[in-house]
Amino acid sequence: MNDGLDPFDRASLIAVHDEGHAFDAVVPPIVQTSLFTFKDYDEMIASYRGERVRPIYTRGLNPTVRLFEEMLAKLEGAGDAIGFASGMSAISSTVLSFVEPGDRIVAVKHLYPDAFRLFGTHLKRMRIEVTYVDGRDEEEVAKALPGAKLFYMESPTSWVMDTHDVAALAALAKAQGIVTVIDNSWASPVFQQPISLGVDLVIHSASKYLGGHSDVVAGVVAGSTELIGRIRSEAYPYLGGKLSPFDAWLLIRGLRTLPIRMKAHERSALALARRLQDHPLVETVCHPGLGNHLPPGLLGTSGLFSFIVRDGVDVRRFADHLQFFKLGVSWGGHESLIVPGEVVLAQKAQPNSAAAFGISPRSVRLHVGLEGTEALWSDLEAAIDAASSG
Ligand SMILES: Cc1ncc(COP(=O)(O)O)c(C=O)c1O
Known part of the structure; x- marks a missing residue:
């Protein structure tokens, strides 16, 4: 245009x-x-x-x-x-x-x-x-x-x-x-x-x-x-x-409110993705905004991304410890959500294979909603700590 x-x-x-x-x-x-x-x-x-x-x-x-x-x-x-x-x-x-x-x-x-x-x-x-x-x-x-x-x-x-x-x-x-x-x-x-x-x-x-x-x-x-x-x-x-x-x-x-919501999702999700990337218990963060440039054609990034925790971090304990991120599928709403990779891999409908989706059982998908970034970060940090100790 x-x-x-x-x-x-x-x-x-x-x-x-x-x-x-x-x-x-x-x-x-x-x-x-x-x-x-x-x-x-x-x-x-x-x-x-x-x-x-x-x-x-x-x-x-x-x-x-x-x-x-x-x-x-x-x-x-x-x-x-x-x-x-x-x-x-x-x-x-x-x-x-x-x-x-x-x-x-x-x-x-x-x-x-x-x-x-x-x-x-x-x-x-x-x-x-x-x-x-x-x-x-x-x-x-x-x-x-x-x-x-x-x-x-x-x-x-x-x-x-x-x-x-x-x-x-x-x-x-x-x-x-x-x-x-x-x-x-x-x-x-x-x-x-x-x-x-x-x-x-x-x-x-x-x-x-x-x-x-x-x-x-x-x-x-x-x-x-x-x-x-x-x-x-x-x-x-x-x-x-x-x-x-x-x-x-x-x-x-x-x-x-789509345009202003997208800006808010972008800001918060990017901040959390960067902090997760620096976290010693996180192996990889999959977020298209983490490189030096955005991929061609993308003007910004949204609130949905995933990360893989290091071997030994208990994804179940991580998920159950979260307070502000709710366990729930879908994304794009005002609320923050997580889906453990195991959910997709466990679905019985065929055809289904981990390779087809590229999802690992140590992976977690986050949707970052419109709550305050700092509250969401303290939630994530506390849950990772809880999932790695004991
Ligand atoms: C990327 C993507 N495309 C399509 C769909 C399907 O949309 P709906 O659930 O509205 O049928 C989903 C649903 O989660 C999705 O994540």
Whole structure:
């Protein structure tokens, strides 16, 4: 986008300003209805013929959901967006709109585990093959791409935090006429705008930072009007994972504070990651902001990162000693959370292997919420001490 605005200011303006609501209300209404009625026969037929664009049934079009979609499309610099009932619904509907039996997908490894499992179960049954590549190795990606239908990325990945040169990889796929999809949940549109880096479709688990308050499960995909139109015409109505009006309203409310929340998550998480890196009982910290430069295309870092404790540190005692970090999956909300690596490794759903996710049993994933940094650090420090003694 070439409007001369700083990306953070642009995101804040989009998130905060929208006008034209009934009664000049500053907050949009929740249009909580399943259907819309017509004044007469002709109006109904004209609407079905597509001569008039207006809501008919909420699974197809709902004004509150539409407002969220428009805001998200603007934040991502995309032509259009569609909201879904969950991030997984956005992922499955997007992928199924572009592949058919016999096709092949190239995906980066260390994906979000349920996306990996979707590929290894339903897509496998449909004879859709997935080739996993190390997205940090451009040569490996270039070799795998010819003949593929879709290139699926997550950057950074959400546990071991692999980062990729998104623009370089998207260019490789574009040269082969392959559609590129990215899961951008970790960075949010405040810290990464993949469309400007050449990516075609951008997916979010809106349950994370977009919502921001751990009170909604939702998803969204943004891209060109043409590609979103393809998803909207089939996968969206027939797979039916529709975002509800109330959840869309919660997401709109979440977006208002997304830019400032992201800055707060970034500041606190980076401070904690640096201190953990210096801690003698910590082996490695996986956080994309610890190098001298941010990875290409990333404008900032979020609150999610992981670390591996040294042999002999008892992860169970560490987890049970924490007071402010709660044990809980998901991330992106106001609260700080931890997930021990063992949780992902213990899940029975197949396919599942430690190598596929890159997760070690000595690893712990942290989501740094909006509490004070010093309180969070004293919590972590005390828990590491407790886990190493006796
Ligand atoms: C990186 C990432 N992508 C997608 C999803 C799936 O989103 P949802 O839980 O909203 O279906 C998650 C959920 O944890 C995730 O962490």
